[in-house]
Amino acid sequence: MYAKRSRSQPQIILLKEGTDTSQGKPQLVSNINACMAVADVVRTTLGPRGMDKLIHDDKGNTTISNDGATIMKLLDIVHPASKILVDIAKSQDSEVGDGTTTVVLLAGEFLKEAKPFIEDGVHPQNIIRSYRTASYLAIEKIKELAVSIEGKSLEEKKSLLAKCAATTLSSKLIGGEKEFFATMVVDAVIAIGNDDRLNMIGIKKVPGGTMRDSFLVDGVAFKKTFSYAGFEQQPKKFVNPKILVLNIELELKSEKENAEIRLSDPLQYQSIVDAEWNIIYDKLDKCVKSGAKVVLSRLAIGDLATQYFADRDIFCAGRVTEEDLLRVAAATGGTVQTTVNNVIDERQVGNERFNIFSGCPSGRTATIVLRGGADQFIEEAERSLHDAIMIVRRALRSSTVVAGGGAIDMEISRYLRQHARTIAGKSQLFINSYAKALEVIPRQLCDNAGFDATDVLNKLRQKHALPSGEGAPYGVDINTGGIADSFANFVWEPAVVKINAINAATEAACLVLSVDETVKNPKSESAQGEAAASAMGGRGRGRGRGMRRR
């Protein structure tokens, strides 16, 4: 970049050679274009008839996914403005878990609607202000329209939550079995209670079998760990055992790493050997004396210990992953050991044997064992279930739902259009375009299903415009290509998902609109290299300062 001091003076170089800058209106428009290109990528994954993407990275990993956040993450986007979209997808994912495609699509659409105004020379700040107002109004409207499921009995609540989960799952690969999985997810979430401990729901993946073979364990299940000789002789089924959860190695080994023993008298040799044996035997003895019938450890349980336990009819498993161990501890209600009436069983699942802890009284954990034809399939099923679990949790907490299938979007859009008419000034236009942007959700639903979007949208607009307000819950009927009462068809979404999506999408759109200049360093690699080099140099100098210099 050059700054001109005067005509005769040489140019002053402000920025490094090769730095790319662009600014002003063209820059804004090009940012919008970039964001729209990204939104286009995930566009087709929306809704129950959405398609999947196969993404294949240079390391040879393949992911087949329908989840917006996953796709965005894997696309490895470098364009600075588009990265904002990745971030909002991620934040939607971590905040509510579902609606990641929706949020990207909405943000893209908001920007698209803003583009003609920018080109016409409207100041971006005007648009931003109106968008913010519109989003505020929209959220208020959602809150107003949301139906609370609070105060219902547990059974009723369960079926309502299952409906929400089924709506999420219907767009996924496992959509065919959505009722089956929705019930499973609801049971799992209810099992862990209200605590904010998502990691208490474990998801285990076992290739083989069909989706229907997946099952929920009311407790903990983990794959049989590596075992030494003697393991097979241990009893495999316990009722009401005491469980000992350890974090130590039960193995015969040197106690201290660099210790060395010097013996001058060969007769002492045996005593050293005995001492070592005694250390491990002491540990084992204590385990046995505690009355535990099951010993689990995060670290290895050696062959000696395995055989020792086998000899005393104790079951042991070493190298259990920390997560599983935590879940066991939580399930059985103790950190060290516990007496509870749970049942432990070893069961064959596909090609693996699983240890299953079930019927734990303090409950609070659940494990879903997923089965499926291919690895990628199970991976995707896991992501889908994650979404469903998040949705159920959010719905359980916030307890309000809205009609899905584009119904709520249409209703807000109508409301905003109506509101816009009461505004004098430029803002009217912008809020109108915001309202139009919201229609992208039902439109895309139709497009993905191969319906005539214009036709369906017209019907929807007409229904929503009915003065009595009875048309509010009408959305796209994905089965027939017409419109239907989404609420009555149990296409439900938690209100918080929509609120968060609109909020995040508006914020992202405003952020992109407010940028009017980008300064890009020539190459990030070399910049990083230099940064590293200068950091090294800095350290070098820093160390050198104390020494004699100069």
Added chain:
Amino acid sequence: MALAFDEYGRPFIIIREQEQKTRLRGLDAQKANISAGKAVARILRTSLGPKGMDKMLQSPDGDVTITNDGATILEQMDVDNQIAKLMVELSRSQDYEIGDGTTGVVVMAGALLEQAEKLLERGIHPIRIAEGYEMASRIAFEHLEHIAHKFEFSETDVEPLIQTCMTTLSSKILPAFGSGNSVNRCKRSMAEIAVKAVLAVADLERKDVNLELIKVEGKVGGKLEDTELIYGIVVDKDMSHPQMPKQIEDAKIAILTCPFEPPKPKTKHKVDIDSVEKFQTLREQERKYFDDMVQKCKDVGATLVICQWGFDDEANHLLMHRNLPAVRWVGGVELELIAIATGGRIVPRFQELTPEKLGRAGLVREKAFGTTKDRMIYIEHCANSRAVTIFIRGGNKMMIEETKRSLHDALCVARNLIRNKSIVYGGGSAEISCSIAVEAAADKYPGVEQYAIRAFADALDAIPMALAENSGLQPIETLSAVKSQQIKDNNSCCGIDCNDVGTNDMREQNVFETLIGKQQQILLATQVVKMILKIDDVISPFDY
């Protein structure tokens, strides 16, 4: 990838290394994926059925595998294409869950894809096709249950189990040997071995079979007919000293995981020897250790020592001297099996050795094979015969490997039958029957799915068609004849007469398959096809 341009006409870089990535979208992506899937299915198609051909696969190291087991072929092929990999996993998961029918599932998926392609060309939305398939698979699933037969077997009457295992084995390498009678004899003996082995380890109450308790060992030499089932363990080891007795009756076995040598502390240690006396004591002590150890074993009444570790010549000599036969360097897994079979405990330390911890076996013998020096130790008539070994003999290594795989399939089938006693008839009869049922049900569905359901019925015909083709019959003629016969006689047992027996009633031919195996095939194939159909965008590194 599609490039976006900014106001100055410069292209954007949105995705890292955008130029180096290829992207296929929409119908093109689906077509490419389908053709990849079909290609894999085409390879396996000729391996289906009793007259299916084998494939020879050479690994990068030059190892040669000859097999017609679908899962093995795909595993060894090392496919690169992503969609093809899905097919490999499909076959693998059939293998994990059921163990048999790995070829059929891939052929089925290939046929479904082929049908889907036609529908796509007619402009039907892929998701609608996938949904139609899903519905159809459910119809087929239920229909299978409808035509399935429960059959009874008990521990004494294992004939039905043997018949089913024979169906599985009939497509394998085994019948390739000899002709006429010997085919059946060999197949039959194999099936019997498999059934007996499974029954020996099965827990009929819990309906659980731990296949890990069945050890399959192979040794080159002899004939396939020499394959035997041993109610006990075979260890590929010999006695540690050539002069030790070769046969021990009523053996009491000490199973040790500690070596016959002076104990060593795990901590680093040093013994300072600075005088002759000290050296003498050390020497003396060492000898005492050996003496003690052997004595200890002798004291508890062991007549055979099986040790996980080795022992040096001094111990060996002492053992020999005290007339205590020993086996050394026995692997951990085998050790465990021996312990289970003999009811002994694995002892980690000599001090812990007690008479109760000894395992018992009726007969332990060392057997030499042919003219080679190879010897193996048989441990038979064990206290607890829950661990068994199938010992395969065969002309060459490839034969043995393939026999192992075939037996594995047979074992899995027997296990599945213990879990679920329902069977359907094989020879493509179940598929034809499902096809008729699905076809009939299709008309009841309004909407585009109807076409997909019909396509599913057509795809189901692919398996009997491939069977007929592989058997050298006229595929279309045979299939249509059988189909009309099924409808006319209302008999779901008519299949393809692959072996040219003269009847195509599979009940008479005794060709069975397990119900869960068939159901699994249909569900898994549908699942994977659905997944492939749902993909409309493939993004991959360009220079792949």
